[in-house]
Amino acid sequence: MKRFDAIVIGAGQAGPSLASRLTSAGMSVAVIERKLFGGTCVNTGCMPTKTLVASARAAHVARHASDWGVVVEGAVSVDMKRVKARADAVSSRSRTGIESWLEKMDRCTVFRDHARFTSAHTVRVGDDELSAERIFINVGGRARVPPLRGLDRVSYLTNTTILALDEVPRHLVVVGGSYVGLEYAQMYRRFGSEVTVVEMGPRLVSREDPEVSAAIREILEREGVAFRLDAKCISLAPAEGGVSVGVDCARGDPAIAGSHVLLAVGRQPNTEDLGLDRAGVKVDAHGYVVVDDELRTNVDGVWALGDCNGRGAFTHTAYNDYEIVAANLLDGDRRRLSDRIVAYALYIDPPLGRAGLTETEAASRGRPLLVGRRPMSRVGRAIEKGETQGFMKIIVDAETKKILGAAILGTEGDEAVHGILDVMYAGATATTLQRTVPIHPTVSELIPTVLAEAAPPAG
Numbered sequence: 001m002k003r004f005d006a007i008v009i010g011a012g013q014a015g016p017s018l019a020s021r022l023t024s025a026g027m028s029v030a031v032i033e034r035k036l037f038g039g040t041c042v043n044t045g046c047m048p049t050k051t052l053v054a055s056a057r058a059a060h061v062a063r064h065a066s067d068w069g070v071v072v073e074g075a076v077s078v079d080m081k082r083v084k085a086r087a088d089a090v091s092s093r094s095r096t097g098i099e100s101w102l103e104k105m106d107r108c109t110v111f112r113d114h115a116r117f118t119s120a121h122t123v124r125v126g127d128d129e130l131s132a133e134r135i136f137i138n139v140g141g142r143a144r145v146p147p148l149r150g151l152d153r154v155s156y157l158t159n160t161t162i163l164a165l166d167e168v169p170r171h172l173v174v175v176g177g178s179y180v181g182l183e184y185a186q187m188y189r190r191f192g193s194e195v196t197v198v199e200m201g202p203r204l205v206s207r208e209d210p211e212v213s214a215a216i217r218e219i220l221e222r223e224g225v226a227f228r229l230d231a232k233c234i235s236l237a238p239a240e241g242g243v244s245v246g247v248d249c250a251r252g253d254p255a256i257a258g259s260h261v262l263l264a265v266g267r268q269p270n271t272e273d274l275g276l277d278r279a280g281v282k283v284d285a286h287g288y289v290v291v292d293d294e295l296r297t298n299v300d301g302v303w304a305l306g307d308c309n310g311r312g313a314f315t316h317t318a319y320n321d322y323e324i325v326a327a328n329l330l331d332g333d334r335r336r337l338s339d340r341i342v343a344y345a346l347y348i349d350p351p352l353g354r355a356g357l358t359e360t361e362a363a364s365r366g367r368p369l370l371v372g373r374r375p376m377s378r379v380g381r382a383i384e385k386g387e388t389q390g391f392m393k394i395i396v397d398a399e400t401k402k403i404l405g406a407a408i409l410g411t412e413g414d415e416a417v418h419g420i421l422d423v424m425y426a427g428a429t430a431t432t433l434q435r436t437v438p439i440h441p442t443v444s445e446l447i448p449t450v451l452a453e454a455a456p457p458a459g
Helices: 014-024 039-043 046-063 080-104 179-191 210-222 315-331 359-363 380-385 413-426 430-434 444-452
Strands: 002-009 029-032 108-111 115-119 122-125 128-137 141-143 171-175 194-198 226-228 235-239 242-246 255-258 260-263 267-269 302-304 343-346 352-356 369-375 391-397 403-409
Touching: 002 014, 014 029, 014 080, 014 128, 014 315, 029 128, 039 046, 039 080, 039 315, 046 080, 046 179, 080 108, 171 179, 171 242, 171 255, 179 194, 179 210, 179 343, 194 255, 210 226, 210 391, 210 403, 242 260, 343 413, 352 413, 359 369, 359 391, 359 403, 369 444, 380 444, 391 413, 391 444, 403 413, 413 430, 413 444, 430 444
Parallel strands: 002 029, 002 128, 029 108, 128 302, 171 194, 171 260, 194 226
Antiparallel strands: 115 122, 122 128, 141 267, 235 242, 242 255, 343 352, 352 403, 369 391, 391 403
């Protein structure tokens, strides 16, 4: 038995930083990673995909350079092998950096193997058995593969395996019209693929307000991405040169013939093979570890951080999980999950930056609202850049003047939304933000104007 003060299972976004804080506090820490250091973000999520998005944007801008008065001689082509190599290099540098950091960390011992609980405070790793009073589960998640009819008869891609592609698919069929699927849809369309998105629901990204969904669809359709919505009975079958995707839609052909199919229908936690039952740690019906407002499980001395707890699905929420645990455990500073404001981005181009509630969610609370809107075609910065698709929307409580939520779908929307998010965290009112004097010319400078024009929603 090897004894430590703490065990961290998984080296994703929360794990290494937590190990650093714990060792700095004088604790001996075991960090266990069975595969790739850095978790989803570094290896199969943010870093490689946003690197690919950047390459896809470069191709798109080059093809449309004449719109800015720039002449590009000859046809623009994409060398997918070089694109992939660039993304691989970005991920590899980050992964190696994290691994080296942990290896050199005082009082930290790294184990490269699969961890399984043998009791509430003991973990088996290969031939070793480790024990600690504090155990932190940070095992992340992976792509969910649904039990589609015919799945066992075809080759398919997930958000992980598609990163191995070093060629441009002739026709990529994306099953799933939400965040991951739409990013890949636009990306590969810009690389040169024919792309069709198949979605079971009546609209894209159903979590968003209908007008946001409609605007996203319009943006992508203008680039040539095709959509098949209301696909109620999706199935897969081999076809010459690729795969046939049955969609059973009310209109259009009953099947789509593609060269490649990407399954982008959600995520699931990596918890089913951890032996959590032996530790007595509760999970919900979907396999997520159940935690309280301070990320503690039902077992004393065991915490769960990151994607595996179902309380956030982003790199920034995983890192915030680390901050919450460290503050409570080491700093005597009570921090809670319930203090966190929902915020995220959809990295199509132009991006969607989101903070707080949607208008639909805010309206469901039954309080009077003020809603401010402005199309990006009336934002000077967007006009100057020649990128006027999308709009800005901010939702305010009409009585308290607190900002409840915002959506900025447009150029620099993923950055501009942070000014709103900061005001929300500060507990300041919309009036405070409305009276600021932003820099011109920026996207953010129109936020006070949007607030000044906010009015009760129609109907």
